[in-house]
Amino acid sequence: MPDTSTGVVVIGGGSTGAGVLRDLTLRGIDAILVEKGDLASGTTGRSHGLLHSGGRYCVNDLAAAIECVEEGRILRRIARTTVEDTGGYFVSVSEEDEAWEPRFVEGCQKAGITCERISVEEARRREPALSTRVRTVFWVPEDGHLDPFYLVVGNVESARRRGAQIRTYTEAIGFTRTGNRISGVLTRDAMTGEETSIGCQAVVNATGAWSGFVARLLDVEVKVVPVKGVMVVLSRRLAHAAINRCHKPGDGDIVVPGLSVAILGTTAVKVPHPEVLPIEWDEVQLLIDEGAKMLDGVTTARAMRAYAGVRPLYDLGAEAEGREMSRNFAVIDHEERDGVAGFTSIVGGKVTTYRLMAERVADLVARRLGVTNPCTTAEVPLNDREDEMDQLRHRPAQLGVPKPHGDELALQPLLCECELVRPQDVEGWMKDPAVRTLEDIRRRTRSGMGPCQAAICSYRLAGRMVTDRGVDGQTATRAMADFLETRWRGVRHVFWGSQLRQAQVTAGLHLELFNADRQLQEYFPPPLGEGQGGGVPAEAVEAVSQP
Amino acid sequence: MKADIAVVGSGLTALVATRTLQKAGRNPVLIWPGLSSLYFLYASVDVLGYASASSVQPLEEPVTGVRQLIAENPDHPYARAGLAALEDGSNLLLEWLREAGFNWQGTLARNLLLPTALGTPKPSCLVPASMVAGDLHRDEPIVFCGFEGYQDFIPELAAANLSHGWNGGSRTVSAVRVSLPGVKPDRLFTSIDLARNFEDGAFRREVAGRLRRAVKEDGARLGLPAVLGLTHDNDVHAEFEKETGHPVFEIPTVPPSVLGLRLFDRLRRHLQETGVEMIWAAPAHDAEVANGRCARIHLKAAGREQSVEARAYLLALEDVVDGAWRAGPHTVRDPFFHQVLAQHATPAERTDESLFQPQPFATIGYPVNDRLQPIEKDGHPLATNVFVAGGGIAGYDPTGIKARGGMAIATGYRAAQEAMAA
Secondary structure, X not given: OOOEEOOEEEEOOOXXXXXXXXXXXXXXXXXXXXXXXXXXXXXXXXXXXXXXXXXXXXXXXXXXXXXXXXXXXXXXXHOHHHEEOOOEEEEEOOHHHHHHHHHHHHHHHHHOOOOEEEOHHHHHHHOOOXXXXXXXXXXXXXXXXXXXXXXXXXXXXHHXXXXXXXXXXXXXXXXXXXXXXXXXXXXXXXXXXXXXXXXXXXXXXXXXXXXXXXXXOOOOOOOEEEEEEEEEEEOOOOXXXXXXXXXXXXXXXXXXXXXXXXXXXXXXXXXXXXXXXXXXXXXXXXXXXXXXXXXXXXXXXXXXXXXXXXXXXXOOOOOOOOEEEOOOEEEEEHHHHXXXXXXXXXXXXXXXXXXXXXXXXXXXXXXXXXXXXXOOOOOOOOOOOOOHHHHHOOOOOOOOOOOOOHHHHHHOOOOEOOOOEOHHHHHHHHOOOOOOOHHXXXXXXXXXXXXXXXXXXXXXXXXXXXXXXXXXXXXXXXXXXXXXXXXXXXXXXXXXXXXXXXXXXXXXXXXXXXXXXXXXXXXXXXOOOOOOOOOXXXXXXXXXXXO | OEEEEEEEOOOHHHHHHHHHHHHOOOOEEEEOOOOOOHHHHOOOEOOOOOOOOOOOOOOOOHHHHHHHHHHHXXXXXXXXXXXXXXXXXXXXXXXXXXXXXXXXXXXXXXXXXXXXXXXXXXXXXXXXXXXXXXXXXXXXXXXXXXXXXXXXXXXXXXXXXXXXXXXXXXXXXXXXXXOOOOOOXXXXXXXXXXXXXXXXXXXXXXXXXXXXXXXXXXXXXXXXXXXXXOOOHHHHHHHHHHHHOOOEEEEOOOOOOHHHHHHHHHHHHHHHHOOOEEEOOOOEEEEEEEOOEEEEEEEEEOOEXXXXXXXXXXXXXXXXXXXXXXXXXXXXXXXXXXXXEEEOOOHHHHOOOOOOOOOHHHHOOEOEOOOOOEEXXXXXXXXXXXXXXHHHEOOOOOOOOOOHHHHHHHHHHHHHHHHHHO
């Protein structure tokens, strides 16, 4: 007998898995989501956050562009508070770019993307930081910024209210079958090691770049090529709108404004494993050099950190049957393709089209389960309960959440001064059993994402681990150190100018004023025979690598 | 302007060097390049907490440790400065602190072991009297005391760590929290606001009463965040001990650090009151060298250019915090002589993979000779009348061994001696 039972187990807590969970739940299907890390801790949370108008795909991949147009409009309806309507510009800075322009304009027309050529003078009036190298400018109003974490939480909470369960830090490690049909999933808690079995009628593998690993547990092959993308975060937005290079999509050709920062994106390098994401200096340099061709100030702005994400590029080559296909993503029906009934994978795709991907896979799963209720995710808003988003998380300055008067806001205590996070914004999350690490708190509140990279708030959050969660000193100190180490891994790659000065303050505070290196040595002594010590144990460092 | 000796810096190194010159009857000008590191990095004077960056056992006798360090590492900044500079400089500082109205305690012969805001025992040497009662060589139970709504000292966290680490968990440690009269916990207040409030007798007595009721253990020591007065700390601390009926000790907090503020503000005011000229917020960007000597340095002061012509120059910079170096992605240069102090293929090379290990960037600085003169590759001084102290010296890394204050004093004092002789 399994420990618990449900209709469908969705594996993967990124945007796709969260979307599938909600879609199934809205159709009245009982479901549990399991995720081996935190929600949005893989590809979704490490995207650059562009809500695609479709402009970047309209020449080379018209089908994908059309999907982006439609889904962008749907998201603005159903997930209003996760989208910032920044608009975007496509700018030419070279002759080659200018040669691309007619194809771009034609692609926009075919895909139905609103696109307007404006004078460089007008563009510079709107975006004073545009580089003098810019020759031509197209305004694309439907580019936007999508808050990927907020999107995932919105989907998951909506599903939870309808009875779905969410289990984070829960890895799928095996399956049970009855004949050729899946009848359950065996999971393991990533921190306690506790194993749990979940009985079910169907499983959706929504693990993106990790799909192959999950499929292999069933001796089924899913070919996903993990492609690393590096991004650099600047401490200021530099522009109101997203700035795209008007050329064949390539490396370093986009600057996405997100809340208070700008993100330079991105590179594309095949990697052997989705968790092997080294940040190379030539990638960081390329992003800064290429970004500077479009926007002044990229080279002089304070770079706060670099981070790497992984795209799940689906290898379409050998897949001819058993799937509904788009140019953009694929639903693999393993019952038809491999004879494993009840198992479906969804691969490829992008955050902008997560809802459509979820709809396609839920259509198949529902049909197999004999459920005829149609998909309603394009109509039912995420925040279908009053003030839901307010309760989820407060981002008073950015997301149009009702906020107190200016002077009242200024007088409120802040837990993270850099990102204007208030103590009450973390209180609920501290008590949420799904939240295990301070990185999880960061994803939910933005605490620690500003210029000081958690130098101050890490102490306050460690304190709350003790006061609000009742953990011991060792656990709280470890959580603080892990949080700082994760931030440090991003800061190291942009280690010049202000961030170098910041690092001396951070080190001075934690190693000198707090003597934290010795506290760590005491809790986690170095192995015998090793002179060095004081760092966080290697396995803790490897366990997380987040933006 | 013309000057006798120009001291550039804004941390303890620059203050000690300036005071040394002043006491010797010279006429120093103090040039602040930027924000003082005292706000961030200092609370007490750590002379030598550990024999090495990786040793676990705190040193009982810092002066013995320094002697051994000098014997084993002839290139260490302590070795170049000499033990005498540490001893004489410490005496000069303690005397100065007394004259400026501070009550500091400690000797180079012995480290105190003081709990941090994280609850870690930390060896420290010369400390404000208001910190002394925290010494973990003493046996009385400790009660960490925090305030409702105050985020920068978490008594429960400090207690959780110290109860584990203090003599193997054999001592009594606990935490209490009280609300503050007239302070709403849902309103923004900082350590500085609290420090001002604690100077008010009625406020302080009310807090003391609340603490007396909250603390059950007789004879326990109370560990409070360092907010006992912004300027009149001596009186506030003594009064508060009487009012609570317990020994009380202050614990440094995250910036803004009240302990650092007190020290910095009073010492610089004392220098001004005793006639030292200062140039504020004036980062240097060039030095003119002629005939082997530095003729003048150029500053960007208050929106205009200013040059200072001195007989000798003492560069007492605190690494990067006060803007000592110009660090690009590959090259770190000094702002005076535009020397390439370090070159890296990638910025990440400046760091260790872990924040909690010694960092290569910390050691960037001028190579110096035994007179603390910055030298070229061939060993010749860049300019015979220029001397370096503090974080400006190559290989200067006080973080892991917990020696920031002592190294500042020793090198600042020694460089001042050399500058006077130049």
